Amino acid sequence: MRPEPTEPLPPETLRMWFWSAVIAVAVLVAGALVLAASVGALMPWLPLGVAVAGAAYVALVPRVRLRRWRWRLDDEELDIVHGVWRVQRTIVPVTRIQHVSVQRTGWSDRFGLVSLHAYTAAGETDIPGLRRPQADELRDRILAQLRTPDDL
């Protein structure tokens, strides 16, 4: 039996997701206000409804998301569990990984985080929040295991 992934994402990821959600909800509420202002019948219920649903989203989703997120890298697989409603366990054989990139944005910099992207011929698998040294170490561990000749 394959062991369950145990590595969590750092707590800063929760802050990043929380503030991303706050901004997204604020934009939606603003949009709802504009729409409701132009269609009088929607005032005040539409912006209020969006605000309440948005507040619930902000309060719940980032926390659940962080609690679910786990990853594991052993000598043969990158194993990731994530998802809020639909929990998804994705397993990528390390020999299938073609290249790895560590990415940072101005937004992730504010939280001291980077993201790691592992690319296979079929697409990419991401770990959205890691501290820089942790991401570098993970990248190096994956690259060190890519010595097996690939018969792609």
Place this chain on the structure above:
Amino acid sequence: MTSDAAPRHLHKAAIVVDELRSSLKLLGSIVVLAVVNSGSGLMLVLLATTAAGIVAGTLFAHRRWKATTYWVDDGALHYRSGIFTPDTKLVPLARVQSVDTTNAVLQRLFGVLELRVQVAGASDEEEIVLSAVTYEEAARLRRALGQPEPAPPDAIVRLGVRGLLLSALTGPQIAAGMSGIAAVYGLFDRVINVQKDGEGLLQGLHTTGEIVLVVAGLLTGGYLVSFAAGVVLFAGFEAERDGAILRVRRGLLSRRALSMPVARIDGVVIVEGLLRGPLGLASLQIESVSHGREDDVVKTLLPLVRRREAEAVIARLLPALTVAPGPLQGAPRRALRRFALRPILAGAVVGAAPGIALGGPGWLVLPALAAAGAAYGVRAYRATGVRVAGDIVVVREARRARRTLLVRRRRLQEHAVEHTPLQARAQLADVRVTVGSGGEGRARHLDRATADALSGALRPRALA
């Protein structure tokens, strides 16, 4: 392996082929414009501009031909092109997935071929396309790219006239049919104002019978276009394997030949469409990294095969994908309602519309569509299943078509086990396997233990 360091030009027919291709595209619009503006002075200006455009285009095509060279050296194919900013593409021979050739009517006139070098993970723009090379040069390049000339085949499967007609009748090339209709619409829209005149036409339709007749006419037209497309695309279809190379040839007007090492093929999908399934027929499609972005026609291994013979045909053409007969592990009985619930609800919602709009007999549509939804769900439930047979994983699902993916375990790029809280409560899970082309095989609502066992069998350690 042949090495040829001297840069070579394409055959000079490339100038004409390239220019005629762009001119033909232009010509359609010009003819329509000329018809619309016939008799006016504008037509002369139009024709003069067109002639000037064609001359300039030919000069440009000549410059482009002069600037384009290719050569094989240092274990790589080099392709240099571009007039103002020359660019060299380099494809290591080890990364060449397949070499396709196309012999369209235009190229046949000049005795040349178009040769396309497929590379793993490359987009269309990144592929190397040599638009005109002689047959001899194509053979030399194939050898240089590690794809030897055809030897007597070890296995060959042909599609006869009966098979071709049945394939075109049962597997409509919907995309080709739709684009044909769109092209005809576009043409008419330029000659007459379809929106304006069409409204008049629609207002002329009074009875339900007239509307049904018009809709039936449109559907029949689309089906005939799609039938013709099926015949043109798959005429003379043959798939053969000689040694380690698979060769597929097809096409009436444009003869296309694909050759690729069988070792590059990750898997095969057996597709039983809505029309073919009840007749016990299917088509076979290749899953390989190089053809991931191509449409289904390009990926066709065989456009029509009897379903019960599909595995045997695959074993003959691609021995590495031989799978011993055996049952799949399907979804448990308790999953049946999960398969059926959504299509029943969808059928009921859609079926309620005529009832709300027309009342009375309109409500009869609701139970009919809900029953159709239930049948759809039961079909999906029965089709779902997974199996590990030696080095092969089999994943089957049914949506519109029933698709059975046979894939080499070692070639899977990733797999996933997924569940919602409701599925978790019922000890159910979905399984998804992904191949190099980006194609997926999914099996929904399996027993959780079955899903976990499949995941365990895909562990690299289990493959050793």
